Amino acid sequence: MENIETKLREVAKGLLSEKKVDVIIGYEKGTLPLTATPCFVATPEEADKLVFNEFCTQNLAKFVHDLVTQHRESQKRVKPEDRKKKVIGVVARGCATRSLIIHLQERQYEREDIYIIGVPCEGYVDRKKLTKALDGADILEGSLESGQLKIKTSAGDKTVALKDVVAPNCVVCRFNNPIISDVMVGSPAAAMDPSTEYDKVVEFEKKDIAERWAYFAKEMEKCIRCNACRQACPSCYCPTCFAEQSQPQWVGIGEDESDTQVFQCMRLYHMVGRCVDCGSCISVCPMGVDLRNYLKKIDKDCFELFGSRAGSSMEDMPPLGKYSEQDKEDFIFNP
Amino acid sequence: MARRKFAALKRFLNYIGMEGDRTMFTWISASEGERFAQVIKGVTAKVKALGPANKMIKKIG
Numbered sequence: 001m002e003n004i005e006t007k008l009r010e011v012a013k014g015l016l017s018e019k020k021v022d023v024i025i026g027y028e029k030g031t032l033p034l035t036a037t038p039c040f041v042a043t044p045e046e047a048d049k050l051v052f053n054e055f056c057t058q059n060l061a062k063f064v065h066d067l068v069t070q071h072r073e074s075q076k077r078v079k080p081e082d083r084k085k086k087v088i089g090v091v092a093r094g095c096a097t098r099s100l101i102i103h104l105q106e107r108q109y110e111r112e113d114i115y116i117i118g119v120p121c122e123g124y125v126d127r128k129k130l131t132k133a134l135d136g137a138d139i140l141e142g143s144l145e146s147g148q149l150k151i152k153t154s155a156g157d158k159t160v161a162l163k164d165v166v167a168p169n170c171v172v173c174r175f176n177n178p179i180i181s182d183v184m185v186g187s188p189a190a191a192m193d194p195s196t197e198y199d200k201v202v203e204f205e206k207k208d209i210a211e212r213w214a215y216f217a218k219e220m221e222k223c224i225r226c227n228a229c230r231q232a233c234p235s236c237y238c239p240t241c242f243a244e245q246s247q248p249q250w251v252g253i254g255e256d257e258s259d260t261q262v263f264q265c266m267r268l269y270h271m272v273g274r275c276v277d278c279g280s281c282i283s284v285c286p287m288g289v290d291l292r293n294y295l296k297k298i299d300k301d302c303f304e305l306f307g308s309r310a311g312s313s314m315e316d317m318p319p320l321g322k323y324s325e326q327d328k329e330d331f332i333f334n335p
Numbered sequence: 336m337a338r339r340k341f342a343a344l345k346r347f348l349n350y351i352g353m354e355g356d357r358t359m360f361t362w363i364s365a366s367e368g369e370r371f372a373q374v375i376k377g378v379t380a381k382v383k384a385l386g387p388a389n390k391m392i393k394k395i396g
Contacts, residue, residue, distance in 0.1 A: 205350065213352025213390060258393040265351060265391070272343045297350050298343070305342055320339055331342045333359040335377025 004052050004119060004186040008091065011117055011185055012047040021089035021115045025063045027056040034125070034142040034151070038063055052091060052185075054125050054144065054162065059278040061099030061234035064090050068109045069237075088114050093121035094175035095278035098311030099234035101179060102274055105311075105318050108237070118181025120189035123170030125149075126279075128288060130165045134158055169279040169292065172197040180314060198300045204293060215293075216261070222287040223260045225253070229281035229291060230267060235274040242266060268294045273302050273319035276310050353390055356381060 008026070015021045028039035028049045036055040040063075041047050071086045078084075092100060097116060104111060130139075130149075137153035144150075149160045170176070173192045178184065204212065227243070230236045242250045243263050251266065252259040268291070275295045282292055303309055305328065306319040341360040349355035359378055363371050 209349070209352050209354070211352075212350065216351040252393065256393055258391045261391050269344060269347055272340070272347075294347075294351065298347060301343055301346050305346075306339060320336055320343075323336055323339060327338060328342065329338070331345045331360060332338070333361040333374065333377065335373055335380075 005050070007185045008052055008117065008119065009047050009050050011183055012041060012050055012089070013044045015089055015115065015117075016041070016044045016047060021087045023067065023086070024050070024089035024091065024117070025060050025067070026050045026091040026117075027052060027060075030055065033139050034130075034149070035127075040067075050091070052119050054123070054166075056093075057124050057127070057167075057280065057283045058232060059096050059099055059234045059276075059280040060090050060092060061096045061103065062232060062237075062280070064088055064100065064114060065103055065108060065234065065237045068113060069239075085113075087112070089117060090114060091117050091119055092178055092181065093119050094173065094177055094179065095121075095276045096234075097178040097180050098175055098276040099278065101311040101314055102235060102276070102318070103237075104314070105321075116178065116181045116183075118178030118184045120178075120186050121170075121173075121176045122189050123166040123173065123176070123192070124279075125162070125165050126167035127283060129167070130160065133160050133165055167279050167283070169277045169282070173277070174309070175276075175312065179312065198296065200293065201297045201300050204297070217257070219290050219293075220261045220264050221257060222289050223264060224287055225255065225260060225263065226286060228284040228286065229289075232280040232284040234276075234278070234280070235271060236267070264289075264291075264294075268298065271295055271298050273306070273308060273310050275299055354385055354388075356385060357388065 012024050012026070016024065022042065024041040024047070026039060026041060027036040029051055030037040034055055036051055036053060036057070038058050038060060039049065041050060067086075067088050075083045090096065090100070097118065100114065100116065103109065134151065134153055135155065137155035139151055139153055141152040142149060144162065147162045149162055149165070151158050151160065171192060172194045174194045176192055177188045230241060230243070243253070251262045275298060277295065277299060279292070285291065299310070302319055306324070308316055308319040338360070341358065345355045345358050348358060359381070361374055363374060
């Protein structure tokens with residue numbers, strides 16, 4: 001990974017000094033040990049702070065959309081001939097490029113508005129899994145050496161194997177290499193094993209309906225409606241979210257359990273053909289709601305019913321934007 | 336496209352434990368009066384069989 005970082009900085013410096021991009025969205029070292037946080041780099045000098053490692057969790061496509069929207073707003077009151085173009089560079093792994101494809105297919109911005117610096121990915125560390133492996137002890141210092149995380153915690157030194165704390169969505173990732181990119185940094189990563197991808201969903205489907213509802217109600221009870229999942233999700237970019245609309249008010253803003261259930265149900269359902277399983281929503285959830293169980297089901301249905309995987313190719317239209325004569329019709333009510 | 340949305344919605348509602356059968360979807364032309372009556376009869380029969388909905392209901396007061 002060290003090699004990738006040096007190359008990444010070189011590429012970023014080059015792009016910024018040649019003015020090919022105005023800003024690069026990447027990751028920098030986080031304030032806590034063993035973390036990384038999204039950052040914006042606008043000058044070649046700043047490019048040295050870029051990192052890319054196993055602790056980069058968030059999907060950066062979200063920030064691309066935010067910046068594009070912001071720039072567009074700022075140019076609204078400028079005379080058309082004085083309007084500036086802004087090219088946004090983004091450090092993107094497989095899942096981020098899928099999200100970018102979704103944005104492009106949904107006509108959020110043009111291909112030339114972004115510059116994709118593709119990076120191979122072998123999965124990131126799931127913070128919740130790591131905390132569990134350390135029995136909740138605070139991490140004071142840590143380093144990664146040949147697949148082993150050596151961590152100094154408040155409860156003594158510990159060693160954790162990296163493969164034990166890789167996020168569950170990364171373990172079964174199908175697209176860990178960028179699908180589209182303008183420049184590739186590093187050599188392609190080895191493929192992951194997606195064979196067990198839907199195991200949990202299949203198991204859950206077999207349960208009794210009352211049991212399924214009980215699980216949904218139990219999980220949603222944890223939700224505190226902080227909206228972190230929505231803010232982190234690259235596919236959630238509506239200028240006004242249905243949760244905040246007041247005319248009509250689709251869902252109450254309180255903590256009533258039915259409101260929480262409706263909010264989560266609707267947000268999840270909006271992910272049909274749009275969830276790339278990047279795990280951003282899960283990693284930011286402060287309450288540890290099991291969202292993935294539902295997102296994976298949506299992903300599975302989407303593939304089974306329409307034969308498409310979200311953002312897997314530029315040519316393939318979004319599944320809800322087209323139809324096929326072979327679509328199943330067993331859901332149509334015909335008394 | 337609407338049909339795709341409904342196909343996915345029905346499955347999803349079933350998965351979270353709502354009765355997906357409450358979601359009914361069909362096409363009726365403005366000229367098909369008889370068919371409309373037939374469909375509505377079917378809908379009411381189905382809903383009666385399922386009984387009152389008690390999930391995701393907001394209790395006010």
